[in-house]
Amino acid sequence: MKRVRFAPSPTGYLHLGNARTALFNYLFAKHENGSLILRIEDTDLERSKKEYEEMLIEDLKWLGIQWDEGPDVGGNYGPYRQSERLEIYYKYVDKLLKSGDAYYCYCSEEELEKEREKAIAEGRPYRYSGKCRNLTPEERADYEAQGIKPVVRFKVPDKTVIFEDIIRGHVEIDTKEFGDFVIVRQDGMPVYNFVVVIDDALMGITHVIRGEDHLSNTPKQIVIYEALGFNIPQFAHLPIILGEDRTKLSKRHGAVSVRALKDDGFLSEAVFNYLSLLGWHPKDEREILPKEEIIKQFRIEDVNKSPAIFDRTKLRWMNGVYIREILDLEELTKRSVEFFEGFGYKADFEFYKKVMEAIRDSIETLMDIKERAKVFFVDEFPFTDEIVAEVKSDPNFYKVVEIFYEKVKGLDKLTKEDFKTITKEIQKEYGFKGKALFHPIRIALTGESSGVSLDLLVEVIGIERVKFRLKRFLEYFG
CATH class of the missing domain: 3.40.50.620 (HUPs)
Incomplete structure (x- = not known):
């Protein structure tokens, strides 16, 4: 049986270079029906720390790497810490x-x-x-x-x-x-x-x-x-991993540890997929592959000699694909809760789920939730000097919001279909259409000139919050 090992030193966070090494050992072992051993090289007593060992194990597991023998699972060839x-x-x-x-x-x-x-x-x-x-x-x-x-x-x-x-x-x-x-x-x-x-x-x-x-x-x-x-x-x-400037990957290239990528809102599946392509690529040149397919195609003989380039923009793109197309909404929302709460956006799970459904097509990492989800949680947002000037310079701006408010103030719910019906009525009755219609409503509801579809927004936040925001705008500029 073929046996490989990953032997990190617990002296810091799991660097992406070491994570790629662990990943390639894992892929080799799985492809060859062999065994992967995790061994902790902690003979540097001054720098080695138990908490780093625990974080290494946690980060490897988060990445989706499992081992057959190691300090936490045992085995026939222990101890698996050099200090022992x-x-x-x-x-x-x-x-x-x-x-x-x-x-x-x-x-x-x-x-x-x-x-x-x-x-x-x-x-x-x-x-x-x-x-x-x-x-x-x-x-x-x-x-x-x-x-x-x-x-x-x-x-x-x-x-x-x-x-x-x-x-x-x-x-x-x-x-x-x-x-x-x-x-x-x-x-x-x-x-x-x-x-x-x-x-x-x-x-x-x-x-x-x-x-x-x-x-x-x-x-x-x-x-x-x-x-x-x-x-x-x-x-x-x-091969060594380089930054986009073709120098050795280091802190100046941004987050270069698995822990930092996790904290930055990257998904473990996307990081696994991306790291597997740093020095290796499948025969069919696909870039988005599930773990099972990567294991099936991986051959250590196919790894390149030349340095691999860590491209953060490409990793963000790949992560966005996983957010939009691969993770189901329920699982995506579960992983997003800590980010919502970290940004101070408090709600129940079902509300988070509705927000994720509305914004998932516009984000690349879970950190993007901070800006993209803000319109669903913040009712009392500021109106910038630019917006104030725009509203005051166009008499129809206030009028459109006033008309829309009159249409919805008696409702006890507001669905996407309701929103579309009401805006069509306004177009027919008053002749406002396109930007002249939707831009004032967007500013009144979000304080921003672009963002999530308004029909989605009103359905998620609910009629009472829609009324509150519209009334606030009218009082502010009235």
Whole structure:
């Protein structure tokens, strides 16, 4: 069985780049009838926080990603937090020390800095000199007597590491480019490039799908796999995600975390759909696809090498399609309630549902509710200086509103059909039509020159509120 993992560090919100990585691992596992493992890489004790882990899990679930094993669901290969696996790591550190594939290094920061400065002066990339590679037991004892705490370094063999990346193809990297690297810090904490190998090997990971920023780590990990006699997984390094200005996606491009998109009113299905197209596309070039269809068509071999561009405008468009055409009204309204309430628009569910039905064709995210729904909730809106001037300059403006008010003031209900019937009567009796008829009514009812269809508006807000708004206009300008 094919097994993949998503292994985030709980040091902040789930970035879109990491979310895309999680998504592609999920799609691969589902397409191949394999397993997805969620592993929490929390060995950075200073920056890792439990609340971030909880938010990561919450955001992944919101996005629609489910895993088969993990810290919250268990599994046969736990623990699934690195902070709970330290004894396992130390066992393999000891194994490498005994085999001679690792050694204690007592070099101080000052010594290492001098080596770096020398390398820079000679115009060559820095690589640790290997000074502590062959210390005698006596030399080690002397360092220990001085109270110097060592790091543990992996003894890198001189060779060219070769592997076939599923996305990038043939890769060759000479180990001279990085030299002996640290696998355990002075404080006794094993480092990423070491623990990730132990975890992936013991958890039976067959494919490592991750961002291309990890490409330089891969040869370091391969030599550890080889030293410990582990099976080496297949690697697939995903292309980087860029902003529309072709620079690396960052906060200056706006909301770049899953949490921020959720808060901005994007739907999880739309975000799932959009992220799946960042570096991959279906054979038929469709852009709006349900999750099941994406899983069916997804092949990791079809992922592009070139960077993917995060286009917020396109994401908004796609989200709008999901709002208008895909989510049913009941579900859309359920997800909208917290936005209505957050904007101070208080009503019962059925009223929210009527408003959503009226505005869904004109919004792209649920944040758009704030402006689009305002006319359904605010009865005492201001009349701008521009509107005041317009009303005063056209005597028919006030007259139209007055006529309309006289037509509706005796009614106990006002449906869309009633509105159409009344406006037709006004056209026939007084000759007002088009903008001359509907613009004054709109201003009286909304204070705005454009917006939702008036027949929808009057039916949703009800006759009493229609009367209130019309009477308020007439008193204001009378």
